[in-house]
Amino acid sequence: MSENEKRPQGGLSAFLELGLGLLDIGWTTLKFLGTVVDRLLPAKVAPEPIPESGRAADQEMESESQMDRHERWGTLFVLCFFIVAVLGGVGFVIAYWMGVTSTAVLGGTLALFFGGMGVTLVLWARWWMSHKEAVEPRHVLQSPPSEQEDEAAAFCGGAHEVRRRRLLKWMGLTGVGVLVAMVVSLMRSLGLSPDLSLYSRIWKGGQRLVTLDGKPVSLSSLEPGSTVTVFPEDQVGSERSQTVLIRVKEQLLQLPAERASWAPGGYVAYSRVCTHAGCPVGEFEAEQSLLLCPCHQSTFDVLRAAAPTGGPAARPLPQLPLYVDADGTLRAGGGFTSPPGPGFWDIS
Amino acid sequence: MAKRGLRESSMPVPCFFLISLLMMLASPFAAAQVESGPPPDGGAIFADKCAMCHGEKGQGIAAVVSIAGPSLQAEHDAGWVMTAVESGPSHMPAFSRVFSVPEIRAVSYYVSTQIAVIPLTGGDIGEGGKLFRVYCATCHRTAVRGGALAFAGRNAPALTDKSAALVAGAIRWGPGTMPAFPPAVLDDQQLASVVQYVKFVQHPPDPGGNPLKYHGPVSEGCVGAVGLLILIGVAGWIERGGKG
């Protein structure tokens, strides 16, 4: 054998061998424990003989008289089901071609057909087919040693016809590795790498809040206890930009100190996308000023910067700073306090 | 002074009966005399007897317990208001013995013309559906069979038996925990649209068969399980006597 076919030495290969060795030791230990337990138990008896096989040896499980049962009335009974089935099928065809569109009629007739036919067949199987018990031997699945050796010999014999096997093996592995790398990279075509839109705070300072109709919102639009869904002017109807604007009684608000100026006239705005699993937080409970998400029933306290007060959400809804401009309409004073929607690994 | 018994009274008994008879005969004329006076002031009656439950402008008052006065601001049907005042539906007391017929007529007319300011016509059902799915389905569910709310054990009620007027009034008023939807959120035309859609979906066409109470995948999954149990029964019948 030439030198370049010697087994490569080195750290990686030794590490692999060590790992495999440890696994092997662990597995052998477990198997040994199993055999120890087994040895404590009583011995087994010899196997029983394999019975004769083939249809001729099948045992009839019923007597002749049992086979003759239901000859007369049974036939009538089975025929009834069969006729019902045929009528159902014919009914379906007629109804369909007559233009009947009712699902109940079409489906009902079809179900009668299948049901009638099924019952007919099962009754026939139960009453007028012999119930014979067949006993067949199970062949041992593991092949005898001679066949296993022949198989190994065939494979090895063929392998021996190939020269420079080790080089070929390494070339094959390299080729496959490169192929896998190519295929995996192609998967990138399926989508894009996460771009900055995931981290966006959506709103820009100065943008007007508008409703689904595009109408701006002013201080007199809502009464305390009312809410409306708003968007930035240029993103009406957008999934991630949707914002819930609520008016509460100003004196009830308990926002943190740095957000005190974010709620002119008792108007507060939060992202409408739940921080749990992304459903729009549509439900507003006017008595205690709670926002509720209908999907998994997370609750957020509107008066306390949408802090989660119940349910499975863990993070508060991002808040939008508001101010009133010269025309009296509400505008955003900046972006959301954090990217809207459910959390992810590098959200901060 | 000693009491004088009836026998010793100065008025003879026949006179007593005669006066009673005359009074009975005269009462229709007395009533007619009341009718022919100025018509009752519906507004005054309303402010006196109705505003305590329904609010000064009929906008509705909610109490902590469910006995509350709904908004009347969409009750355009005077005939229905009359029936309600007379017979007292739900928690409302019956006023048939408190008011006379002209009084009931007057207050009903007042409600249907002065109090009812929310129009119910001119809506578009498609538009109503769109708005419904943004604002209403989140609590009442898409088939208005009511929804569970995760606080204080209160559930959004089913709307299947609510009149258009009641629904319209409730939307503007926001009874109890429900938020109010002022004109800035839903203008009158949009409100009429939403009400039209709600009325439709109270009894939607069900071309697929039994709607399983509109509970969605929950009831569908249960029915599917029943279907499998039936099929297991079928298998048991087919293989009856089979020992495996």
Added chain:
Amino acid sequence: MITKKLSRWVDSRVHAAKFVKSALNHVFPDHWSFMLGEIALYSFMILVVTGIFLMLFFHASSQTVIYHGSYHALDGAVVSVAYRSVLHISLDVPAGLLIRQMHHWAALIFLWAILAHLARIFLTAAYRKPREMNWLIGLTLLVLALVNGFFGYSIADDLLSGTGLRIGYSILLSVPVIGPWLTFLFMGGVLPNPDAIPRMYALHIFLVPALIAGLLAFHLGMIWRQLHTNYPGPKRTNRTIVGSRLWPSYTAKSVGLLLLVLAVVTALGAFAQIDPVWIYGPYQPADIMAGAQPDWYLGWVEGAMRLFPGVNLHLGHWLVPELFFPAVLMPSLVFGGLYLWPFVEKLFSRDEGDQNVLRLPYEQPIKTALGVAFFVFMLVLLVAGGDDIIAVAADSSLVEMRTMLRVLVFVAPIIAAVLTYLVCARMRLKAASSVGDVQEISVMEERPNDSVIPSEAPLRSQLDEAPDRTCDESSEL
């Protein structure tokens, strides 16, 4: 006459006579619990056939149009072409709604049947050698069925399934490190994604059904080759199979079952409305509905998401969101455990060689108790997934129900496990006391630990394995 001529014609071209004879004589054991897999198989066939019909009418496009079709309550609504085609199938195509409802009902029954089949295999220990591969394939089939069901109802692009897609997006996003990458890979990152529906459609009608069909072929082929297992009973041993022959007996029973599965599915499709997308309306980003659930087979994940408390995990300035634990970690553990089960059980078992006789559940009290506990756990999660519907239907408080379920999800499986163990132990005692009159051929011996197996030498004892040798011992390959 014709069949004979036809079979001769085919045989002279493929040498089939011997195979056909052994096929017709093939023995299948007779028990109702062996038909659960068949019910699943026939449901799958119904899905394929009805799916082909639906496929010819559905338009997998997210392009938005204004609806002006038969359903007047949606007139003027902005809908996707996909949604509109589903309404067209349901309301305009003759028998379209029937076929669509049959398709959806068949999917629900398909998954219930798989679950029942899985439970039977688990409880009777049918996954032992030589059937471990079939267990793994079966679990994979379950996963594929779950996935295909999810895609199936999501391509209609209605508000209910759109809400579910949104939650699916959030679940993908919650995976640590690679979450954002996964969402951009599978969903293009932005919601609603115009590529989502065409992609799900292609997976739903082609790739996943092809995988299911392929794995099913292997699954059935293995059963054919290895022969079905038997319950313990007279003449039933590791060396024999007892049952009825394929022709004519088992064919009649099986086709009868197929017709009756068809009958049940058709009756459901005829009389029970399912997935009325016209009431839900089209998916729009600002729309949302209460009472939104996935189909029942994903209800356990939904329930886990509702019950699991809002607990974030902060690793430095990285975040593992609260959604990860119930929606990614828990299902992974469940399926991981299921996949590994036969191999874990092998560590504690003294079985040797091929196991062709099933164990009755009461003969394995510990395992059965664990299995029942797991099932009860899943059931509580499933109920939790629909707790808001239950609260409204029973007019009770959701908050109280949720608290009760949070307790029940731990307590109920434990109670179920203990009860099951006691019942099994008692049944084992009773069975052991009547052991004398069973089995003329083999002797049943009581083992101290969990199993009563027919006493016989393992099949392997007559055979040795060929010695392990590399192809070329002297030189390295």
